[in-house]
Amino acid sequence: MTIDEIKSVSIVQFLETEGYQYAYIHRGNYWYLSPFRAESSPSFNVSPTKNLWNDFGASSGGNIINLVQKMHPSWNNHQVLTYLEQQIKSHNLQYAEDYEAMTKEQQRRNVWNQNHIAGNMKESNNITFIDRICKLSHPNLKSYISQRRVDFEVAQDFCKEIHYHINDKHYYAIAFENIDGGMEIRNKYSKRSIGKKTISIIRTNGESHSECCIFEGLFDMLTYASLKKWKMDIQLYVECECDYIVLNSISNIKTALPYLQNYNVIHCYLDNDAAGAATIKKIKDEYLDKVIDESIRYRNFKDLNDVINGIVKE
Template sequence: MTIAEAKQVRIVDFLAQLGHRPQFVKSEQYWYLSPFREERTPSFKVNDRLNEWYDFGEATGGDLVELGKHLYGTDNASEVLACISRHTGIESLPRIRVPTIPPRPVEAEMKDVVVVPLRHYALLSYLHTRRIDADIGRMFCREVHYELRGRRYFALAFGNASGGYEVRNPYYKGCILNKDISLVRHMHGEVQCRVCVFEGFMDFLSYLTLKQAGDGTICVEAPCDYLVMNSVNNLKKALVQLQGYAHIHCYLDNDLAGEKTAETIAGMYGERVRSEAGRYADYKDLNDYLRDRKR
């Protein structure tokens, strides 16, 4: 078996062969009790559409080969492939219905990409629908214009630590260049003792809008730095940045992924971590709280 062949094996079927059944399934996300340890609530997720897994307890994930490295206790890809091949019934497992060469992401087809200061009325209007203060939006976001398949588009652009941009408009959510976390200092060149952690930049902008409005129910009074993960898959990178903070405030989504992310951070940094999701318990996330859209 080659690496390419192994990646074509559906992880959900492979786990079933090993006796692991999902606790529940939601929107092509299969949640399992982790195969790496004993636990009572699921913290291991498989994205069946992408055929990738992520373990919140270990803050790591990947394809079937990476899973095999953890299951079989070796970093040697050849050994992993041999173990998968030898596993009872593995040769009869169905392959996922994707081409051998994965489709290019839509960002790879973007041409003539230009990033400019945020000023487009439609994008400011979009922020207004999300109740984000316009001045805060202009301070932390830019706008990106690009050509895609012969047509021109534009979107909000939020910079990350690798020089890439998280991109969003009412119809599209993605990333241009490298995917990474974003770290915003309260004061340039100075690290605070507190940091607020968000999953996406809309929640970060929502927090700043609430803070500007003096919402003491949600916001921390002391000065804080801000870390935006831009995806829970960036948790491992976030954990490295969080080690320098004495107080870590997690403003994550009120769902299983947000809960497990907060638990993983707390598992590493203990009493330094506080989940603030209870401050907006009736809402899915901070932006829903800002818009008063209860679950």
């Protein structure tokens, strides 16, 4: 095999054969716990379209050859290439484009249907069957997002559109993925979850950042991202780029706490109520010097989305 042929082999598929499973997928990029060190928050990223990897924790990256070189630093170039040729042949590894196309439909159907339905997803003792997941575009969902005063293109960046049925009744809604492959489901009439309910983590611009913003719910995060896009001078957002962590429920704060240890600054955009204050206290108890309570920016409102909707807190 030529060097170019080896470089074209899918890094995602190669890592799978090496025993490394991705933690989550965001904007088409695969995020892993680094294969080079122990860590609790994924910092190793693979772009299947570019077929390149980046280890943000060590500021390194490259192609599949560079990856094996770093995994086996004592090997010379001949040993690295020989090993890759053997793995490619024995596991029938495919080129990145072919592998990405082949797995796309599998990820949409198998992951959502087989895993979650096999895990007995139920609502009112009825199994939820996912029919399809696609780009957010339904006019009624667009109207609902507009009613919440959120930028629709921002919503498209972070959310999908889901069509599902329970028994013989069909539904559609906004779908927002969490770190365990579950989804928060929203439309004008319904607020529910499919699969395991846990936190969501978003690496804005596909990169990890040294600071993060924590939100209680999806629409608070979408509001924040919309304000950033609009560049509105109302002093509600921080200037630097941050990762977004959405709790999806205040009860998920214990799950979120370990993920916060890698951030230098933690901006808390939680509700101005007793539950929000108690949650901020829990975060400060763990990371006192890092935590900034940003709810002071909207002290007269319950949450961020209420600000742009003009709903003043009683």
